[in-house]
Amino acid sequence: MINKLTKPKRLYQEIGLALYEEFRQSNFHIGDRLPTERDIAERLKVSRTVVREALIMLELMELVEIRKGSGIYLIKQPTNDTSNHELESSLDKDDAGPFEMMQARQLLESHVAEFAATQATKKDIIKMRNALELEKQNIDVLDHKHDGDKLFHFAIAEATQNSVLVDLVENLWERRENSLMWKQLHSHITDQTYRKKWLIDHQNILSAIQQRNPDAARMAMWRHLENVKDTLLMLSEHQDPNFDGYLFSSNPVQV
Numbered sequence: 236m237i238n239k240l241t242k243p244k245r246l247y248q249e250i251g252l253a254l255y256e257e258f259r260q261s262n263f264h265i266g267d268r269l270p271t272e273r274d275i276a277e278r279l280k281v282s283r284t285v286v287r288e289a290l291i292m293l294e295l296m297e298l299v300e301i302r303k304g305s306g307i308y309l310i311k312q313p314t315n316d317t318s319n320h321e322l323e324s325s326l327d328k329d330d331a332g333p334f335e336m337m338q339a340r341q342l343l344e345s346h347v348a349e350f351a352a353t354q355a356t357k358k359d360i361i362k363m364r365n366a367l368e369l370e371k372q373n374i375d376v377l378d379h380k381h382d383g384d385k386l387f388h389f390a391i392a393e394a395t396q397n398s399v400l401v402d403l404v405e406n407l408w409e410r411r412e413n414s415l416m417w418k419q420l421h422s423h424i425t426d427q428t429y430r431k432k433w434l435i436d437h438q439n440i441l442s443a444i445q446q447r448n449p450d451a452a453r454m455a456m457w458r459h460l461e462n463v464k465d466t467l468l469m470l471s472e473h474q475d476p477n478f479d480g481y482l483f484s485s486n487p488v489q490v
Contacts, residue, residue, distance in 0.1 A: 287420075301423065391456075
């Protein structure tokens with residue numbers, strides 16, 4: 236029994252540890268396909284985003300492999316060692332899950348955009364336009380950098396004329412850029428066409444700020460970051476949408 240580990244700091248770590256224990260005590264063998272993300276979420280009564288984050292944690296530990304269009308597979312047998320340094324390290328990391336991070340950004344940046352709509356100067360609007368132009372150039376030349384995206388969000392924060400809000404927004408972006416969880420999530424995303432939709436979202440946000448409409452700016456930013464969250468969840472999906480797990484269940488439902 237693993238009983239000497241650091242107490243998990245985040246919900247995805249708690250779920251990751253529960254799955255680790257479950258896989259350790261079960262009859263799963265290396266190469267076996269594991270229960271689906273939806274099954275895990277329903278059984279543990281948590282959201283699919285939390286399960287996705289827990290699986291990313293186990294993937295970083297090289298315990299499971301997420302195969303796009305196929306499912307989740309066990310690639311290393313969990314150990315009974317109570318001094319499991321790899322698991323201890325994963326639970327000790329202060330790395331927020333990517334969807335938890337997106338939720339924080341959504342709450343903060345929607346209100347930042349709302350306030351920016353009342354404070355923005357002509358200079359701020361020019362900064363936002365230049366950032367969108369850079370973002371468009373990045374997309375047109377298939378550049379995987381997100382410099383324009385980042386500068387646009389920073390320009391909105393700066394338009395509040397409040398240095399504390401600027402620091403908060405910059406801190407969330409810095410955490411994203413330094414997050415192994417975030418990088419691992421993006422390793423499963425190959426389709427970059429979503430960036431064109433996000434550019435349209437940004438144009439809608441800029442339009443609301445230009446019109447000095449705080450409510451519209453807040454809602455436009457909220458919708459944008461909701462779209463980002465939904466897009467990341469969809470594009471990193473490992474299960475074939477046409478796959479019916481029950482067809483391959485070792486214990487199928489009797490009808």
